[in-house]
Amino acid sequence: METRSMEITVISARDLKKRSIFSKTNAFAVAWISNNHKNRQWTPVDKENGTNPTWNQVMNFILNEADLQQDRLFLQIVIYRTATFGDKEIGRVSIPLNEFLKPSGGKKGARAKFVSYQIRKPSGKPKGVLDLSVKFTEKAEVKLPQAAAGSHGMAKPEVVTAYPVYPPAGCLSQPPPYPPANIQYPTPQPMYPPPYPPANNEYPQPQPVYPPPSPYYQSYHPPFYQVYPPYQGYSPSQAYSPIVTAV
Numbered sequence: 001m002e003t004r005s006m007e008i009t010v011i012s013a014r015d016l017k018k019r020s021i022f023s024k025t026n027a028f029a030v031a032w033i034s035n036n037h038k039n040r041q042w043t044p045v046d047k048e049n050g051t052n053p054t055w056n057q058v059m060n061f062i063l064n065e066a067d068l069q070q071d072r073l074f075l076q077i078v079i080y081r082t083a084t085f086g087d088k089e090i091g092r093v094s095i096p097l098n099e100f101l102k103p104s105g106g107k108k109g110a111r112a113k114f115v116s117y118q119i120r121k122p123s124g125k126p127k128g129v130l131d132l133s134v135k136f137t138e139k140a141e142v143k144l145p146q147a148a149a150g151s152h153g154m155a156k157p158e159v160v161t162a163y164p165v166y167p168p169a170g171c172l173s174q175p176p177p178y179p180p181a182n183i184q185y186p187t188p189q190p191m192y193p194p195p196y197p198p199a200n201n202e203y204p205q206p207q208p209v210y211p212p213p214s215p216y217y218q219s220y221h222p223p224f225y226q227v228y229p230p231y232q233g234y235s236p237s238q239a240y241s242p243i244v245t246a247v
Helices: 065-069 097-101
Strands: 001-013 026-031 036-042 054-064 074-081 088-096 112-120 126-136
Touching: 001 026, 001 065, 001 074, 026 054, 036 054, 054 065, 074 097, 074 126, 088 097, 088 126, 097 126
Parallel strands: none
Antiparallel strands: 001 054, 001 126, 026 036, 026 074, 074 088, 088 112, 112 126
16 A cells, blocks of 8 residues: 655734634634544644744655546545634635645655645634645555465465464363263253153153042932923803804
């Protein structure tokens, strides 16, 4: 992987806009590369020059050469002023680093380029001018460790024949051997229920039940019903006389 070192010098800022005529512009700058927010670098706070601060702060960054050539890296610089209830942003500058790779004529080698950029608010309103210089070093190739070359000039990987013992012998944290020695294990208990089918077809004999149950028809008793006397008919005295029709 090829890398390149970049050195910038945040020189000064000019004509910063004041928030009010009664407030002081104690300005400082914060710089970083767009793909690495963790590598932020600060200038000291200028408490003497007001709206025209001077810092001359040198900052160094390591850049990925492939990202630099593909125009994917930007130098971000934000100008702040100190305040009682937290720092306030004055404006910012975003610079594509690829433009510093363009040849500007003259002698070959690492040369510093002095440039000036407009400081603007995120809304685009101008807030002053930033002066800085940028210098790149020559490309440097970071070589990863490799094994000895093979017969065709390619890296020959080392053959691993066994895994290392972990933890090392004699280590206090080494686990005990398995199974442990001199350990009496309990006698296994018989399975319940027994396996099916049983060995040699030896099925268990049914156990007798006492007293033996009687058949269901011997233990049945019909319910008792009340019997009414048989019907005797009507007596002759209660019979109706025949009807005689006159001729």
